[in-house]
Amino acid sequence: MAELLFWPALLLYGEAAVGYLGDIRRPGRAGRAATWGVRLGWLVQTALLAVQAARDDGFPWGTWASSLDLFVWLVVSAYLIWGCRRPYRLLGLVVMPLAVALLVVARAGGGTGIGSASHYSNLFLVVHVGLVLAAFAGFTLAAALSGLYVWQERRLQTRPAAILRRQMPALATLDSLALRTVAWSLPLLTLGAVVGLVRLVARGDRLDALIGVTAATWFVWCAYLGLRLLGGWTGRRAAYLALAGFALVVVVRLALPATHFA
């Protein structure tokens, strides 16, 4: 069943990625088809996650690969909040290829099937993994918004004749959306990390690389929020900081070979 649902989800996300590329060349039909691809793909992936949850004995996304599967779903969910609106379609060009690539990696690692349940308690995993992954999904979206900001600002400064050909979100809107997304995501990461730390201390376990890089990620995003709210940072500087924070998210999600509860 999970196998039956994985391929349609991947195909629909792939269609969305290609559609958004087509929307760049000729805005209109391709963009609309891509948005439907995201919506339907998300529904199919939701069904896939539901099947995994129902069939597995325990929390099914505790492994590195299976947590990627959940991470993709969270990223696409966050994207869907804005992605269906026409000015934000370009965001799909960043988010959807990423979703496709991560889903393929998740499958290669066996994370989209049944039987990847962890031996950790369900409640701990739901809270710890769920919150951390939701926060990372938010940071991914914030980084995509910041990337779009940098691109759009560069266009406004280079003044191409075709600047108004494509309907784009305003700089101020992108800036404020990125801030709001981080403001929602950082408390989730904080809470998820605290739950993990409490367990770490209670069991007398030692710090590992994953905890170290996650802490660094947390510091960067804290700095982002602090500098924006208290230091008056806006625009390009803030966008670059968000992209730096995202680089750490990439390291945590992809570069580290195993999770501490694998």
Next chain:
Amino acid sequence: MRLVLVGTSHHHAPVELREQVALGREEAQALAGRLAESGREAVCLSTCNRTELYVAAEDADEAERDAVAALASLGPEIAPALYRLQDSAAAHHLFRVAAGLDSLVPGEGEVLGQVRLAHELGATGLLLDRVFRQALHAGRKVRAQTAIGESPASVSAAAAALAEQVFGSLEGRSILLLGAGKVSEGAARNLRSRGAEIAFVANSKTELELIAEQLATVDVVIASTNAPGLVLGADSVADALRRRRGRRLLLVDLAVPRDLDPAIAELDGCYLYDIDDLEQIVVETLSLRRREAERAESIVATEAEKFHEWHASLDVVPAIASLRARGEEIREAELRKAEALLGRLDESQRRAVEAVTAQIVNKLLHLPTVRMKQAAAGADGVLYAEAVRHLFGLGEDER
């Protein structure tokens, strides 16, 4: 019922002629009312680029003569500049007008509201109501399914669209005007219509000295002075930026020679556009509108075809109605003749006989009805209707 259009537009008449026949709301309504006397329908569409009279009447030639006379009475020199269209061609023209395809700037949206107003003020009946409703539908469809009306078509609209690209909603944003030329006024008007407010107008030398203070607070600067050299240097803007704490600043230089130092464009958080940049944007967006116009034409053509089919069906509808009435009349007469026999049947048997006879009539008339409707879409509709009237003796009783 025939549809007749007589009118003139910017394609056929210069403004000196068009202004002779330009009508206000009440005048247009009164003219439509006069033309609609004696059982006709009439609508007068009068905008700055066109005055058109749409008349629905049984006698198209007479309606056309009356419409020409009505316009000629407003401006005697207008007659050579008038165009005359009938039926499908007139409807197709109206659909193009409503979609903005006949406008000076392709895709301009104001005309759709003007068509709606003309429809509301007109003396409409079955035909004009249908054609205007369908025109409004075609106009809305074109705007929804193409990007023809999305991009700005003037320098001032381009400046406003750029401001929206930077700030999003312009509600509450403040504008600093340097100089008060016609173009900068247009740009300021465009920004104000989107919610921005004019914070300061620097028109004299003394006022220009106060710019530095204003720069720290405003969001948009529009410059169009007659000064021979630069009015605002990059250093002044850099100073102001330090006080703005990262707030973005859009500067639009509409003056020639330029008022704003080009080096401002290099500063972080500043977006500087001069008149050449804006004109290039307008040229680009107009070419986009022209490309989208091709798609819009096909939407309009489809709608015009639908109207043509509906209009043609009007010719055969009375014949179809008479034919069906005749069938029903015969059925009922035959049932009455057989009353003596039917009287012995119980209620359910009588209902069965009713149903069977009605079905026979329907089946017999189904194919002729379909064929007449099909013929109506082509040129043979009237011929078929006449043939049916002749073959079935429809309307002979009245004679």
